[in-house]
Amino acid sequence: MKNTNLFLSVMIVFFMITACSTNPKPAVDASSLSADSLPAQQPDSNISDPADTATTKVSTFAIKASARNLMNMVLGQLAQENAQNERVKKFGVLLIKEHTKSGKKLMDITADKHIMVPAEIPARMQLRINELSKLKGAEFDRRYMIIAADNQQKDINLFEKAAKDLKDSAFNAFIVKTLPALKMQLDSAKSIKNEL
Template sequence: MKSRLAQARAALLPAFLGLALSWSTGQAQTTGAGSSVTGGQSSPAAQAGTGTRNTPEKKQDVARADRKFIEEAANSGMFEVQVSQLAASKATDPAVKSFASMLVDHHTAANNELVKIANGRGIELPAAPKRALRRDIEKLGKKQNGEEFDRAFVRDVGIKAHEKDIKLFAKASKDVKDPELKAFVDKTLPVLREHLAAAEKLPQSGKNAATMGANRK
């Protein structure tokens, strides 16, 4: 009798193992469906610059100028978020830290909106800024804390990068065809101009060096 029970258990064991394996595989597939390539749970639309790809829908016919602008604006936006995150932690002047934090907030919001637009048009954005911009971040990161870092951030990012942004967005306002994209451009352009104006008011910009010298006398 015991022998027959042992034989029956031995015969049923592979079936139970097969069911268990099938269930665990199904669970893994269900869990993995919403995961990003970094292993964490991803949002429906991955933010550009976070190391994950966005999730574009079916590709659509997009005007060449529109596609080029989206890609360039995404690169610039990712760069400014990452370099401003660096400055928010490394800058020594409280005004520069505050300016950097503002850039992080504003450009992150703009990047999120641009990702949604890109997704709706089937455009896949890069997961990180292009190599030249990544080198600029690394170069700035190697500067010592203090006035040297603050000056470099304000001049290179607050002024020069925003001057480029303004030129890019001003041209796009005339060239882009997509109504939603144009609305994004026209909404973002004044914010970029405000960023530039704020950077120019910072002492590290060098714009008011004469005034600073007069105040020290």
């Protein structure tokens, strides 16, 4: 659990550094701002689903996608620490690689749009991670891949719904680029799950 928290802390610092390294925006006249362009309030990490605090479809998607992305990176790290099966470990490496990349793109978009996303995994998702972190070896591998396949399907469902609902070009481009990787991760998760 300490390693998971350390990894999460490192990833948060990474995202904060990359978000801070972007070029500063010029001052904007407050009278020209619409409700969508105002920053959302930072969700409370004790809220079961921080997206409940969002005011638009765009911010709801951003918050949910960010939380799921964080969860996938922590799940990838957990596979590195607790898995016995080599394919499960490699799947964890894949999750970290893909979700670090998509997480950076998502952070860039949310920073440009002044959408605040959670810096912590929502409590409901953290419970699942806590349960998994207690398992080791073959038992971990089986349970992990069941959760991983379910998790990837939920990611795909979220992105496909957003692709239909959102009218934002930056998020739509992000969704189009990210969906194939999510589908590949789901295929890998199912294949590994069926072998265990």
